[in-house]
Amino acid sequence: MKKDVKNVIAVECLPVNMSVYTKTGDTGNTGLWGKKRVAKDSAVIEACGTIDELSSFIGMVLSFPIEKEDQEMLQATQHDAYLIMAHLAGSETKVDELLLTRVNSFEKRIDALTQQLPVLNSFIYPRGSLSAVWFHLARSVCRRAERRLVACPSRSIAAISYLNRLSDLLFMLSRYYNTDEIPVTKLP
Numbered sequence: 288m289k290k291d292v293k294n295v296i297a298v299e300c301l302p303v304n305m306s307v308y309t310k311t312g313d314t315g316n317t318g319l320w321g322k323k324r325v326a327k328d329s330a331v332i333e334a335c336g337t338i339d340e341l342s343s344f345i346g347m348v349l350s351f352p353i354e355k356e357d358q359e360m361l362q363a364t365q366h367d368a369y370l371i372m373a374h375l376a377g378s379e380t381k382v383d384e385l386l387l388t389r390v391n392s393f394e395k396r397i398d399a400l401t402q403q404l405p406v407l408n409s410f411i412y413p414r415g416s417l418s419a420v421w422f423h424l425a426r427s428v429c430r431r432a433e434r435r436l437v438a439c440p441s442r443s444i445a446a447i448s449y450l451n452r453l454s455d456l457l458f459m460l461s462r463y464y465n466t467d468e469i470p471v472t473k474l475p
Contacts, residue, residue, distance in 0.1 A: 320377035334435040342368040344425035351418040383445035393452040400459040415465040422461035429454040
């Protein structure tokens with residue numbers, strides 16, 4: 288089977304020749320940087336797992352035809368996810384400056400989308416076109432990742448801002464790529 292090299296992203300801080308299984312987590316603990324062991328339900332692992340899940344949902348969104356600018360921005364978020372997880376796990380990866388630069392990029396795209404879309408006068412249901420629904424799913428996972436990150440003692444304020452603004456961007460992209468936006472007209 289031919290290796291799809293374009294989908295492989297090297298993260299400088301990962302070990303070379305990683306094994307898929309190590310058996311060291313079979314008792315409910317996992318390793319962080321510096322050989323520190325923590326429970327798999329620790330705040331750091333919960334945050335990393337949710338950020339990893341977010342990256343998978345973004346991968347799904349990327350399977351739809353979207354504009355090049357959005358595709359490149361979302362591909363970069365997948366790389367950023369690994370950097371944030373490495374930072375949370377205790378590596379000395381510097382993330383704040385990059386993440387704050389990305390926040391500015393997200394805000395510019397959100398502002399551009401706001402100018403193009405109808406004014407939002409009510410909540411909208413997370414449904415409509417298939418791509419819009421996946422954007423909504425990615426957005427809700429992003430919000431959960433943000434909540435999990437806030438619970439971490441080693442969190443970066445820049446990473447919290449990043450996830451907050453990314454969820455805003457995913458919401459706006461769900462509206463932009465939707466063909467059937469349905470407002471919530473009556474709340475129960």
